[in-house]
Amino acid sequence: MNTSFLNELLTAVAERGRALIEPRRERRAATRTLPALITALLSERGEASGAAIAADILATYLGLDAEGRAGAFRVMRDQLGADAEALRVAAQAYLDTPYDTAAGDLHDAATPRRLELLRRLNLAPGGTRALVDMRADLLAELAADRSLAGVDRDFERLFDVWFNRGFLVLRRIDWSSPASVLSQIIAYEAVHEIHDWDDLRRRIDPPDRRCYAFFHPALVDEPLIFVEVALTRDIPGAIAPILAATREPVPPAEATTAVFYSISNCQVGLRGVSFGSFLLKQVVEELARDLPGLKSFVTLSPVPGFAAWLAGVAADADHPLTATAAQAAAALAEPDWHLGPEAAGLGKTVLPLAAHYFLRERSRSGRPLDAVARFHLGNGARLERLDWLADPTPKGLEQSHGLMVNYIYERSEIEANHEAYAHSGKVAATPAVSRLLRALPSIQPAA
Amino acid sequence: MNTSFLNELLTAVAERGRALIEPRRERRAATRTLPALITALLSERGEASGAAIAADILATYLGLDAEGRAGAFRVMRDQLGADAEALRVAAQAYLDTPYDTAAGDLHDAATPRRLELLRRLNLAPGGTRALVDMRADLLAELAADRSLAGVDRDFERLFDVWFNRGFLVLRRIDWSSPASVLSQIIAYEAVHEIHDWDDLRRRIDPPDRRCYAFFHPALVDEPLIFVEVALTRDIPGAIAPILAATREPVPPAEATTAVFYSISNCQVGLRGVSFGSFLLKQVVEELARDLPGLKSFVTLSPVPGFAAWLAGVAADADHPLTATAAQAAAALAEPDWHLGPEAAGLGKTVLPLAAHYFLRERSRSGRPLDAVARFHLGNGARLERLDWLADPTPKGLEQSHGLMVNYIYERSEIEANHEAYAHSGKVAATPAVSRLLRALPSIQPAA
Amino acid sequence: MNTSFLNELLTAVAERGRALIEPRRERRAATRTLPALITALLSERGEASGAAIAADILATYLGLDAEGRAGAFRVMRDQLGADAEALRVAAQAYLDTPYDTAAGDLHDAATPRRLELLRRLNLAPGGTRALVDMRADLLAELAADRSLAGVDRDFERLFDVWFNRGFLVLRRIDWSSPASVLSQIIAYEAVHEIHDWDDLRRRIDPPDRRCYAFFHPALVDEPLIFVEVALTRDIPGAIAPILAATREPVPPAEATTAVFYSISNCQVGLRGVSFGSFLLKQVVEELARDLPGLKSFVTLSPVPGFAAWLAGVAADADHPLTATAAQAAAALAEPDWHLGPEAAGLGKTVLPLAAHYFLRERSRSGRPLDAVARFHLGNGARLERLDWLADPTPKGLEQSHGLMVNYIYERSEIEANHEAYAHSGKVAATPAVSRLLRALPSIQPAA
């Protein structure tokens, strides 16, 4: 299929997306204030100059300091909500005659004007980019001022529609990708830091490495989320060999296993619009098609909540595992314990506790305590193996006493795992993981 | 600026967009019924298999006949609206405490579940295309069954967000465009029919012709709307010389005038999502940049409602122009009147009536009667000239007694014209047009 | 692998290639005559203005009529050969001391200056296109004036290097290809005429049709050679079912056979630079990769020399098959013989003669008489089957009495077939073809 006309066609989207909204001082002075501009943008019944006004608003916004921006959000909150009187009438009308039309009218009346504002701001070149950045500002402000939650809700609502996963594009990132994209991979890697360009090249250029990201046509140079993959001969039990600067690459044709060892979000402003599960599934499909020799798709994942949990249990006299946990915690508190001769043996004590952490502990909403676990189990993965002494970096030791785990994506069971997890919170795990529980004192499941 | 990574990146969007939803019989038999599939798509809390279920639903839908499809819309109407009880509670809550949060909750409660269904259906490859086609089906059904209006309202609501003009791309269409795109130009030309590929080539290939269309990244081979442009040395007073098979092209550098002589929508399913005004403005910018010699941007437009209006006036004894109109109508009722020696002279009688039709007659909503006039005046254009005997084709004679008009887009006055029209219904017209009114019996303006 | 930077990079090649050399009258008047311009282009030691002079020369050339162009070729012949004196000296020097350096110097001295001229003309935008067209002019002139053969030899020599098959690109042609490319497919189809755009669409758009062409980066919109392919369930024995306007497409997954039923060259000016064998081999690879279900790659080919040969034998009293041939020729001379009841039966007489034509008759250079046979056999194909009554169009009846044949490309034997043919002229054929010879009177092989 020729995809060429599109290339060019879509290049134009790209150029729109790349356009810069320049702060106001570098443009002709806007003759209207921000509120006047907003009124103008919303009131024009036609759109004689919508794009120009939108660009003026965004440039004015960019020229504001943090306080000024917070002020803009308060304007959105106080003056650009739904029309209170119209909404009251529509609500009453629905209560009186609860038919489809009244529900539709009520939906319209409940739609805040700021939602229309955001949509019209997108007319400016580079508008989507500017709006995502604006939400990042808003989230920062929201931490201090919860009264902006309704404004944020509308941003998220809109982005949820705009960034519909049907519009996202999966692209491989490699050494022939633009430096502008690659510099963001360096900046946003959140799991295992990338130190410099040489380090980056080791992650994406060797034949046994892959990196994939989701992009949106209107944010052309900006990955939304990306995953780093290592092709290996076995399920790995530690991160260091994967990141090693000197290692012999595995010829792709000999690889049997694809290891997802890092997943990172890039856009703060898109918080709440989740792409991760979709990303992994598409990457599995892509890899399976390209490399028919791949048999396993696994993660090598951190356990970010484990150390904190263990400390909590050790300190909680009511917990049935207090004693075991306290003993383990004491051993793990020794300086450089992981370099000592007993380090490997400690696994015998810690791994059963970790199995308990994954399989039996539950949050109030009935989900596993570990955020990474919730992500992969929610996607339909299975907890495959606990890896002792897998990440002895300072961060790894601090968060999880060096523990990592493998989640496995078995295509034949993803749907069933996902449904069981979604409906009943069931954690899919291999028997080897479950068996670890036997080493613990007999207790009742916590959930 | 290198736009290349994007090319490839966006090619992937294109491929998603081009993917075909195949009717069900050609796929593995779906094991679930349409309602069961819809339930599944909406209920999956994660999205273990959203894309596959979405594809199943769309394929099942495609396999239905018209009656089956109407049934599907009724399911959307009856079972996928807002949750009535939740909406009632939220409406009451808002009436009780009309704060921002309650308004937000009410907005959520008023959002029909079918909106979420449509968004999830977009996960299927080719989903956007399929949904636009589905709306075209719905519009056909809606003509017979107005009770589906609420469903249609949700389609339009969603498309309005998805097809935000900030995401659209203007592309020139020429002889090196894909045949798949060009065949749609032939099919959708609604003003001056394109007879075959040779005729098409005459419209887009000569150096003094241009054609531009809007595209959306997710509908890659499908123009949304397009405009045909002729570059000329003067404002044209008739359509035939522009469409003539044999004519000497004007070297672009010598052209002073860009004539928009045809604007056509391509996507029935996007009715109500208007792109036209934005298209013309962008084309004016594009042409002005490419060809600095261009001084005027005008249309050569039909007057589709004129003949019917004239007949109405002639038959309406209460109308102040009855006599004049009746006299004109009689002359225009002669067979082949336009070929006779008095044809040119008839303009003296008819053009003042036409000026009245444009400048003084108003619909109940206070707008000009002519749909094409409303479009261009609403965009900020000015009525520049009435062209007598400009379109003596059967269609032209039938709709407007051969009359055409030029609207002019003067960049310096577009915004003012638009605002005057939007606020007070004022029709911008050159004095030459207004002066024609003097030939009429003195009357009071109709509006 | 990201191929995107390239897209853009190469778009620039495309634009160079698409640039038009405008005839002189539309440019500033060149102030120098053609010979003066040529002298200037060749003499500039640097290249302060090579591209501009080259463009002037090409534009001046384009402004010439046929006689003027012939004059330009005569200038190339008479004044732009090798420097006779320098060549004499170098030839003598080599004869005196036949070493590598002297041979290199002789090579330089023997290089005609027109070769350098052609290379410098390529500096003009659109230069490659213009030079290929210039050669087409030259070939027309050459038919009348053989003294230009040396000039033509240099064009061919240069094109042979420039159009090195390592630089060619195989592209699929389909309904999303540019109309500008497709219109050339219509124009250059040389085997089975394409009547209009609907006919073209039937050749390239259905799922069981493929079309591939070779392109060169500097001739971007211009296919060099293309092949049309039908995917079928069997080796076809006639052309009509393949070209039928109404037929049920074969789902590609069910196809077992790819039929090359038409191969056409597009560029007269590249005569002698053959791409055909390379094209077929690449298409076989491409199809085999895309459609693993394909088992056979065959042609359905005309036999353009058969009728003439048969007439010759029938009239040649010395030929051992005169009587048989004369009898067949008489039957085939009946008007509308192919519609009569004996048509099928005639095959019994004609096919053995055809087998003889392919397997035993040889040209003076020891090759088969049939040009199409020489092409496919030279590529390593095997003569698979003779198809009687396969092409009852007027052209088919006239050239080959309706006979067509299938050549088969068996990947495992291509190299061996090719070598046997190249070294000893051996024609690879299935036993079924060879067995047909038994029906003939016993004779000695002609070769």
Next chain:
Amino acid sequence: MNTSFLNELLTAVAERGRALIEPRRERRAATRTLPALITALLSERGEASGAAIAADILATYLGLDAEGRAGAFRVMRDQLGADAEALRVAAQAYLDTPYDTAAGDLHDAATPRRLELLRRLNLAPGGTRALVDMRADLLAELAADRSLAGVDRDFERLFDVWFNRGFLVLRRIDWSSPASVLSQIIAYEAVHEIHDWDDLRRRIDPPDRRCYAFFHPALVDEPLIFVEVALTRDIPGAIAPILAATREPVPPAEATTAVFYSISNCQVGLRGVSFGSFLLKQVVEELARDLPGLKSFVTLSPVPGFAAWLAGVAADADHPLTATAAQAAAALAEPDWHLGPEAAGLGKTVLPLAAHYFLRERSRSGRPLDAVARFHLGNGARLERLDWLADPTPKGLEQSHGLMVNYIYERSEIEANHEAYAHSGKVAATPAVSRLLRALPSIQPAA
């Protein structure tokens, strides 16, 4: 103009170009030796398997060590020259009848078989890349073994035709270019070293920086030559401010001057195929079109031969400027002289000597002594200004005592300057430069 089909079309060229020839050990063992493979590639009359054999040869070559490769070149020299006997006959034939046909035959006979070998090797995917690398090997070997000069001459001859400037593409390099391309810019910068990726970004990303390179379609990721440009408000007199890590960028709209401050070749294997002059001319055109505010196009160039020349004159008792030169050389021999208070004043002595160096000194072939001067003057530039203390880096001090110069490209005089230089060796210089000579003892011009 839609350039899109091309994008895709040309992407295929790119992929061919990017393909890797893998060393032999990683492929099926070639069953034939290198000489046998070469014989096979050259002897196949058709091309049943040309591409495969070519790939085998290149892979075998890549598997060789330096000695093995040298052996391959000797095979080319000894066994793949022109056929000596055929050449002798053709040379004699030409001497006997020196007509066009005989000259053509002689040209053919003088064409070494290794030229055909190189052309056929290009059939392998990635062949062009491999051949350019092979020439780099050859050049290294040639330094030790001049008998390979004839082989090298054929490589250059072929590359001269393949890399015809009509096939080259000028592309801007910026921060959205592929990292694979950018890493080569870092590697090949030959004038002012790029230290790391941050340094690179400072050269190509700020709005007042530009970088352009020539590419060839068959070498897709590999720049052939590139130039770095700074946009400034004045002609710069020193390099440090241009390379400074902290500086305020000049808004492009305010720039009046484009400064070419570094030109570097990337492909050793293309030595002798010069692109530089063409590159600068195209960049001037491109910049003039993009930035109409630019008035001057100048270089800031090193003077690599100046220090050596000065030392030579100081030591040459016969030179008319010995005394002046010796005095200057002594002052410049002081450690850290450029930091001392007399540094600026020294210019009064040194600059006249430099003017003499540029304007009056000539090589035996009558050209200026300085290689950089020959390049720019040969392109039609004018020597605009001598910049004292312009490059006080160790390299700058060593090569030119810190001197740099500006050459100016004045579009109106390029052709005249070039011709005067080409015909009579005239050095174009501003009067200010010439006037410096007055400070010197009166002498006769050296040329």
